[in-house]
Amino acid sequence: MAGTGKTVAISEWLRCAARSGSVSAIGWVSLSEEHNDIGVFWGSLLASLELPELPESAAHAAERPWKGAELIADSFARLDGSPLVVLDNVHAIYNPVVLAGLAHLLERLPGHATIVVSSRFRPAIPWHQLDLAGVLVRAGPEDLAFTRVEVQALLDASGVQVEDAELDLILEISSGWPAIVRMTAQLLAAAEDNSRALTSVVASGHSVISDFLAGELLSSVSTEHRDFLTLTAVPDEFDTALATELAGTSASRLLSEVLDLQFPFVSTRSDGDETYRYHPLMRAYLRSELVRALGSDGVRRIELRAGHWYLNLRTPVAAIRHLLASDDRYGLYRGLLDLGPKAVLGPDAGMFLKTLDEAPVEVADDPWVHLLRSIHGIECGAMADADAFLQAASGRPSAICPPDLFDRLHCAVTIDLRTRFGENVPVYALPAAVADHREIEAYVAVQQAKLMLPPIGHNRVKHQLLIAVSRADYARCPAPHLEALTLLALLDGAHDQFVSMGIRALAAVRAATAAGIGNNADVVRCVVMCRYFHFLTGTQAPEQVETSFALSTGADGMLTPLAGWDWHALSALVMFPDSECKSQAARDIAEATKAALASPGAHPLLAPTVPLAIQALIAAHEYELAQRIVQIATTILGHCPEFSVASAMIEIADGRVRHCPQLLDAALSHPALRLVGGIQAHILRAVVAADAGQDERVLGNLESAIALAEPQHLVHPFLSLDRAVPLLDAYVGRFGRHDAFVDRIRTRPDAVHLSTNIALTPAERRVLQHLASPQSTQEIADTLCVSVNTVKTHLRGIYLKLGATSRRDAISAARVAGLL
Structure with a gap:
């Protein structure tokens, strides 16, 4: 070049x-x-x-x-x-x-x-x-090509001072092309107004730029090839099919000949097809040549052809951009009707709506466009904007959309917005479905499932959500697909099916990543649910699942969590074990929990997590703050059995256990007690019984807690509650078919045993593992391929370190210490 x-x-x-x-x-x-x-x-x-x-x-x-x-x-x-x-x-x-x-x-x-x-x-x-x-x-x-630093150095050497935004513009229009950067520097050095000079460069209207492009790159190109270049400069990029649409049946031959001439296209591959782009300044120059050759009306006809081609290809942003430039109102209305829902429910929604900013007032103010903007506001978490656009879309007919289709989508958006505000929405009788609008039907199916969530059975709601997933998948519509997967995961979590919740949440995160969806409330919820599952099961979350604290601007202009305070609190909670400053992290959890309790529409997952928040505060010795959180939760949400469990935690941590049996018995007898709360209550009852010397009650409650935890692989309640692991150590080998699960908890590196400072040598540990077996000392020596005297030497070391005088005492002490 x-x-x-x-x-x-x-x-x-x-x-x-x-x-x-x-x-x-x-x-x-x-x-x-x-x-x-x-x-x-x-x-x-x-x-x-x-x-x-x-x-x-x-x-x-x-x-x-x-x-x-x-x-x-x-x-x-x-x-x-x-x-x-x-x-x-x-x-x-x-x-x-x-x-x-x-x-x-x-x-x-x-x-x-x-x-x-x-x-x-x-x-x-x-x-x-x-x-x-x-x-x-x-x-x-x-x-x-010049880098940003090199462009800045050239401008400095030319005595040109530019703002960061102007430097970005120079890089954008030049792509680091040294000759263009050098010419731009010369123009700016001679200009009084940088902004005006850069506008001239962008438009390729400056004679210096035009002469360079025409003289150096286009002078040797034939008229036929030049016509091809000007026509294909209308779209941002083109392939052979679009070139044929714009330049006629000879386009394939002309493209091949231009490529043989080594014309400096930027070539890329997309889904196996070769696409071509011009340098921004080259494209601007070729478009100006096209205007001179065909006039404004001729260029609009080419824009219309490009718009219809993208419309048939169902590419919303490019279609609307060209249809707007063509000034064809019928084509624009058809594009907004057919592709508008697909655009706002896809990853390019922001770019699509930004393109509509250039639309005529009567188009931009149409209720259909306001309805599309309301959907986008909901997806971005900008609820105040979404509500304002929904109000603007109400009460007047649309020139773009037929009434029956408009009313159906309007009802669905209303359901979506009101449920996200936490309001009780009456069951809507939605207008009948309209054919050939797959994206709308996928979105409607999700909203219909939301109406079923509180009163209707779990299986019927799940069936409706699976229908929504199927429709969204068929329509290739990522936003409803993601929301339906998110609701399925939430439904599983609300019914204590944590394994299924984790699997669905991870699938949703991966689907969002594949669709290019990033800053989205549903993505945040799925990430937090996935992390919550791994938090409860004590497993490592996949690398692509990173806890997010994404924020959005609320109606009052303040930054608020994108997915709501309840999810922000849960996110902070699952990150607590990895936090460096436990005290500050616990206070952050308390503030987030208070904000979540005060916010409307807090999700049902929140109440069972209150005891987990209390555990974090107890770990940071914030007993008064923990008690205050329980009082606030009880005042706002009423009596929940999990709050009784949280109160019992505080009393035990503070050394006051008199009311604990009543609190825990009341919680366990409550039909609304959730799985995690039930496990915690049984562990706490075992702790209270151990203090009272009630051996059978200790074992019974531990067995109940383990029986609840094992099907969902929930190890966190045992690892996070003081004395849970030592009690498992004390009763090891007495849990029957649950022994393997108990051993998995006890042998975890983060399990805190009663005595963890007993340092056995590797050889002593090997002997200790055989000590609990029926083998004699000689048989242990034979198994380890050492002499019996060596085994006896190791046994003396083991007895001494464990403070034991017999084999039986050594085995008991080793279990208490978590060594067996």
Whole structure:
């Protein structure tokens, strides 16, 4: 590409190479039209290194490319040191004989010699063969493009001061193209107003830019090819199909010919198809040429063709952008009706609505557009904006959407918004479904499931949500698909099916990642649910599941958690074990919990997590704050059995256990007690019974807690409650079919045993593992392949460290200490 700084870069490199002595001889050949004669080409190559011309007998043979290449390679081989030749302007060579000779020379070049090929476009040489041979080093326009730092340095050297936003604009319009950056710096140095000068550059209306593009890149292009270039500059990018739509049936041939001319397209692959883009300034120049050639009406016709092509391809942003530019109201209305729901329920919703900012007032103010903006506001967590747009969409007909379809979507958006506000929504009788609107039906199915959530059975709600998942998947509509998966995970969590909740939440996170959905409340909820599952089961969350504290701006202008305070509190809770400052982390959990309790529509998952929040506060010795949280929760949500469990935790931690049995009995007899709360209550009853010396009650409550925890693999309640693990140690081996699960809890590295400072040697640990078996001392020695005296020595060390005098006492002490 012209103006990329090839010659300057090569010259500077040669200067450094000569200074370091890494090259012995340097030749430079500036190629031109005359070098399409192979004899002239070979002669210039030899002369550049002051090599003798080929003898007359060999000169005739050298007209054959492969023979000439051999002769030149032999001449190079006779040179000492490291000779180097620069072939500049190789794009001037079009004779296939000369190009074939150069290709043969590059293949046969001696190892101590180097040839640098400099060209605006890639010459027709089999580069892949040289690449496979490992002798090729490439440097393209992207390698020579200026970085942000280099652009700033050039502007500083030119005496030009720019703001950060102006520097960003220069980088955007130039893509680091050195010639354009240099010209822009010169224009800004001579201009009084940077903003006005940059506007001129962006429009490619400045004569300096236009002359460079026309003279350096377009002067050698035929009229037919130039027409093709101007027509395909209308869209942001194009492939063969779109080029055919815009430039006619000859587009495929013209594209191939332009590519053969090595025109500087930016080429990319998308879903297996090759797409092409112009440099921003080149595209702006070609579009200005198109306006001069066809006039404004002609350009609008091309825009309309592009818009309909994207409309049929169901690509919302590009379709609406071109339909707006075409000024065709019918096409624009059709695009907004057919593709609007797909756009706002997809990852490109923000870009789609930003495109609509350029729409005429009567289009932008249509109720259908307001309804689309309301959906986007809900998806982004901007509930105040969503409510305002919904109000603006109400009470008047739409010129874009038929009444029956508009009313159906309006009802669904109302349900969505009101349920997210935590309001009780009456059961709507939605208008009948309208065919050919898959995205709308997927969205409606999710909202219908929301209406069923409180009063209707678990299985019917799950069935409706699975229907919504199926419809969203069929419509390839990521937002309803994600929301339905999120609600399924929530439903499982609300019914204490934590394994299923974790699996569904992880599936939703992965689906959101695949769809390109990032800053979304449902994504945050699924991430937190996934982390909560791993928190309860004591397992490691996948790498892609990172706890998020995403924020959004509320109606009062204050930053609030994107998914709500209840999810923010749960997120802080699952991160508590990894926090460095437990005291501050506990206070943060308390503040988030208070905010969640005060917010409308707190999710049912919140009440069972209050005891977990109390545990965090107890761990930080914040007893008064913990008691205050329980009082606030009881005042706002009424009496929940989990709050009795939390109160019992506080009393036990504070050494006051008189009311604990009544609190725990009341909680366990309550039908609304959830699974985690039930496990905690049984563990706490075991602790109280242990203090009272009631051995059978201790074992009974531990068995009940384990029986509840094992099906869902919930180990956290045992690891987080003081004395739970020591009690398991004391009763180890007495849990029957649950022994394996108990051992899994006890042997975890984060399990806190009554005595964890007993340091046994590895050999003593091996002997101790066999001590609980029926084996005799001699049999243990035989199993370990050591002498019986060695085993006895280790036993003396074990007894001493455990304070035991017999094998039975040693086994009991080892279990209490968590060593067995």
